[in-house]
Amino acid sequence: MPQPLGFTLNPLDRSTVEGEADPLGRFEADRRALSVAIVGDDVLLRMGEDGGTALFDAADLTGADESAPLGLLDGTPVLARHFAPGAAERLLAVRGRRILDLRSTAVQGLVPAAQLGILAQAKSLFDWHARHRFCANCGAPTAPVQSRLRRDCSACAAQHFPRTDPVAIMLVARGDLCLLGRQVRFPPGTYSCLAGFISQGETLEDAVRREVLEETGVRVGAVTYQLSQPWPFPSSLMIGCAAQAETEALTIDHKELEDARWFERGEVGLMLERRHPDGLATPPPIAIAHHLLRRWYEEGSPVSR
Numbered sequence: 001m002p003q004p005l006g007f008t009l010n011p012l013d014r015s016t017v018e019g020e021a022d023p024l025g026r027f028e029a030d031r032r033a034l035s036v037a038i039v040g041d042d043v044l045l046r047m048g049e050d051g052g053t054a055l056f057d058a059a060d061l062t063g064a065d066e067s068a069p070l071g072l073l074d075g076t077p078v079l080a081r082h083f084a085p086g087a088a089e090r091l092l093a094v095r096g097r098r099i100l101d102l103r104s105t106a107v108q109g110l111v112p113a114a115q116l117g118i119l120a121q122a123k124s125l126f127d128w129h130a131r132h133r134f135c136a137n138c139g140a141p142t143a144p145v146q147s148r149l150r151r152d153c154s155a156c157a158a159q160h161f162p163r164t165d166p167v168a169i170m171l172v173a174r175g176d177l178c179l180l181g182r183q184v185r186f187p188p189g190t191y192s193c194l195a196g197f198i199s200q201g202e203t204l205e206d207a208v209r210r211e212v213l214e215e216t217g218v219r220v221g222a223v224t225y226q227l228s229q230p231w232p233f234p235s236s237l238m239i240g241c242a243a244q245a246e247t248e249a250l251t252i253d254h255k256e257l258e259d260a261r262w263f264e265r266g267e268v269g270l271m272l273e274r275r276h277p278d279g280l281a282t283p284p285p286i287a288i289a290h291h292l293l294r295r296w297y298e299e300g301s302p303v304s305r
């Protein structure tokens with residue numbers, strides 16, 4: 001059974017939070033309230049003998065510089081607290097606590113998969129607040145309102161909402177071959193699906209065709225949506241597609257990619273299992289590329305059938 005795709009399980013009911021005037025006040029007043037904590041860009045964990053958790057009693061996390069309501073977990077309010085890096089020493093004074101970046105937390109499977117989704121939600125929210133302190137419309141300072149679910153401009157009254165940046169990521173296939181690339185920053189031997197931000201005024205399908213053509217010179221025909229994944233670094237939504245290649249000749253854009261090449265299905269199977277004779281590998285199971293590749297390897301690309 002493959003590890004679930006990272007950050008995609010989020011059990012919180014957000015509907016009450018979004019429909020209420022002051023959910024933060026109600027959540028803070030609830031003695032049962034739970035909270036996750038973001039410390040700088042990292043997450044606070046508690047490691048025990050039977051595994052780790054990122055959910056704390058909200059009352060145990062005092063002195064936060066920001067708090068926001070996230071949603072209800074089986075009726076229990078769940079908050080997010082943000083602490084400056086300087087608070088780390090105080091937070092770590094409690095036995096068993098640990099501070100770690102969210103990516104490593106996910107890769108190492110240190111907390112239940114459902115908590116990764118909650119942590120992703122909290123991290124993206126605080127990242128958005130940190131980057132939107134001034135109005136994009138007029139430049140004046142903005143202030144959080146509605147329990148930190150929105151920021152309003154102090155001068156022109158423009159309302160700003162947390163945003164998500166869509167990224168297309170695609171498994172490009174032609175028969176029993178698929179096209180993978182590697183960026184310089186990837187771990188040695190790792191090849192992954194091509195990906196790129198979707199431009200304004202562009203469909204998902206055209207973004208896939210444009211990125212593949214720009215980076216490798218390969219022409220793509222049919223594109224079908226497969227699955228998506230929140231990627232909280234800082235707040236992307238990875239939209240996974242299967243793409244049917246119509247040509248095979250490669251013209252690699254070396255500003256974007258260190259290398260790109262076609263892989264046979266059997267080779268991809270060895271890479272997924274980390275048994276490739278040359279040490280080549282796919283990204284780990286927390287990444288959507290792993291699941292797009294596994295799906296193609298096991299079932300064949302739906303667009304090529």
Ligand SMILES: [Zn+2]
Nearest residue numbers: 135138153156
């Ligand atoms: Zn403004």
